[in-house]
Structure formats: structure tokens, C-alpha cells
Amino acid sequence: MILGCIADDFTGATDLANNLVRAGMRVVQTIGVPGGPSPAPDGATPSEVPGLAEVDAVVVALKSRTAPVEQAVAQSLAAARWLRARGARQLYFKVCSTFDSTPRGNIGPVAEALRAEVGAGIAIVTPAFPETGRTVYKGHLFVGDVLLSDSPMRHHPLTPMTDANLVRVLQAQLAATRCALLERRTVAQGAAAARARLAALETEGFAFAVADAVEDADLHVLAEAAQDAALVVSGSGLAIGIPARHGLAPSAQAARLPAALGARAVVSGSCSAATNAQVSDFIGRGGTAFAVDPLRLAAGQDVAGEALAWARPRLGPQPVLVYATAAPEAVRAVQEQLGAQRAGELVEHALARVAQGLVQAGVGQLVVAGGETSGACVQALGISALRIGPQIDPGVPWCHAPCALRPQGLHLALKSGNFGGTAFFTRAFEVLT
Ligand code: ADP
16 A cells, blocks of 8 residues: 545545546445444444555545544544555645634644654645535635635634635644645646745744645646655545555556446435435436335335336346435425434435345445445445545435445445436446446
């Protein structure tokens, strides 16, 4: 392993892993620190991390973005130790591309703890990813055409971002170290100039440098400048420049997964606009589908059992869809009766049981729609590590995972809310063949 990554949330981890694979690295993503306490009280037994010797990078997915700061630090340090014990030469602390954090953290405290742990010199910090509309100029983060502080992130329920000046934001979170700015005009001069500037800042006593990047080319310069750094702190953007620093080029080989076998199914618990369109598109093409009604779940009916009984005789090369996805009015009506949290839990639990039953019945290629829904299904299936394969749509790759319920392993695509084109549920399976 060359690169050890610590991501502060699950979909961010997949986004990073996907970028590394597209740039030529072979990547495994783990769910939590391997060997850590199993998060699944009623899930299957987690399986071992597969094929570590054959990968270039491991991405440990944590849920530390909004966790209590001490917990975020402890989890991140555990991940760092696990990765370094397995040969990681560089640590990549993956943060959100909108730098989601509170005045207490968690980006600053975690970055400080990681830097102390690995004895790193100055570490670059950048959430920039120009291709996806995240740019940093004079330390200020832009989301599309507007400053972070003018973007909808201003009103985020957990991590409202009211200041776009990342040097100031990060400095406020740092307890014992100082943060500088690596300006675009230096980055534009190339890696040698950037490295020289970083060295000078380090001599002046700075521990971190927020790095400007306004074009994807800047990220390649930064990856080169940080090539020998023990720690980088970034969104998923910097990843596009790292594999080339290790002599790796984009290749189909990096994304190769075992041959896909078994029946095909989709389980959908996302109610986003994109997923609603994807469900309609699937059904509109004549796809066969079973709707899970949350009110029947609340009444104690065995809807998961019914869904499985319905699905079993239909399993084969034509995918079956089991969905709770509903339009906003319908979701609101359910939530008014059950409460949003209870409705969510009932549906997640039922869909996770359906995913388990489908795999036990022979499904080997499974698409799950919804971030929370994916988390519930992955736990129920006892999955603890995923080898990252080819991309279906931006940000959503196929993965292959050892699975306690299926000895030959499972092909899995985990799609969070608004990701994916309208024909996603059809296209996904075409990518595998
Ligand atoms: P997304 O990635 O789109 O946010 P999630 O799976 O993270 O999707 O969240 C969707 C939430 O909505 C889950 O908790 C799910 O159980 C819940 N849910 C799904 N269908 C319904 C429904 N018909 N009524 C109420 N809640 C639902």
C-alpha cells in the first residue's frame, strides 16, 4: 500500500476511492477501522479485508465529520495507525469539499492529531476540485460561482459554513499550531516553487497551508509538491494527481473486479428527486418492482417477507426492484403519521432485511439507492471492505465485497441520494457486462 486515506464520511470515502481508481490506483475501501468494534448489532459477522497485498491505496471510511471531537480524533488516529502498520507512506485526510465543520472542528483537531502522529512537516489543506465547481482563491472557498458563505451551506443543519476564508476557519479550530496560505500565484509557477514556498512557511513555524487551486492543473502541481509529505488534508480533488506521482496511469486494470455472477436486484430507500426519477424510469421500461409501504410496516405487517416471497421466483438476469422511494408529498404524509425518524428506521430496517434475503436467495449484483439505506444494507450484509471497480456515473462505482452471506462475494453499487442519471438502475448492470 502506498497511500492510506482516512475519510470523515462514507460517501466522501467512495468519492475519493473512485477518483483514485480512475487515475490508476487499485483501491479497497473499508467501513470503519478493520478489526474495530462491529457497528452492526443484528448484522452478519464482518468479513476480513480482502487482497490488501494487491492494492495501492486503502480508504478507511469513518463517520467522524460531526461526531464529538474526541471521538473523531480517536477514530482517525486508530485508522492512521492501522494504515501505517500496513505500509502506508502517505496519509490523506479526506474532508468535505465544502469544508463542513463547526468552530470546534472536527477538521482542525483531527488534522493536528494526525500530523503529530506521523511527525509530518507542513501539510497542505485544500478542498478544491475545480472540475466539480470547488475552487479556492486567496484562501477563500467558492462553491460554483459564489463564496461558501453565500452558498446553501450557510444554512446546513449540522455544520453551517458562514465564513469562506479557510485560513481563518481552520486556524479557529487549531489548538497548538498555525495555518498559512499557499497562494495561487506560487502554485501557478509549478511544483518546485510551491515546494520552496511550503519549506519557507514551515521554517516560519507554520504547520498547515491552505492551498489555492482554481484549475484541475493546480491540483496536479499540489500533488507533486506534496509528494513526499507524510500528510495531506484535502477533498477528493487532490486524488486526481497522486497516482501519477507513483508512476501509475489510468487503466482498466485498476478498476477490474471479479466476474459478476448471480441474479440482479435494486433496493431503493432514497426519496431524492434523482432517485424518484430513476425508479419511474426503471418501471417505465417494463422493469418489475415491489413497493414497500411504511404505514403497513408501522402496522406490524411482514412487508419484507412479502417482498422476498414476491422477488424469489423472479430472480435472474432481469433486475428486480424493491423500493420505498416516494414523492415528497407522500413522504410528508407518512412522516406526519409516524414521525420522520421512526418512518426512516422502519424503512431502513425492512430494506436491509430485503437485501439480506435477496443475497441469500442468489442475488450477486446489488444496487442500493440512498446513503442511510446503503449504510443499513451494508451492515446487515456483514460487509466491512469493498474493492472499488468501474464507475457507473460520476461518484458511483461498482464494488466487490466479501460477504458473510455469499461465499463468492457480492457486487455492490451504493448510490447516495442525488447521484446518477435517470437510467441508472438499467445502466448500472450494463457496466458490469
Ligand atoms: P438519500 O441518500 O437520498 O438521503 P437515505 O437512504 O440517506 O437517502 O435517506 C432516505 C431516508 O428516507 C431513509 O431513512 C429511508 O428509510 C427513509 N424513507 C424511504 N422511503 C420513505 C417513505 N416512503 N416515507 C418515509 N421515509 C422514507
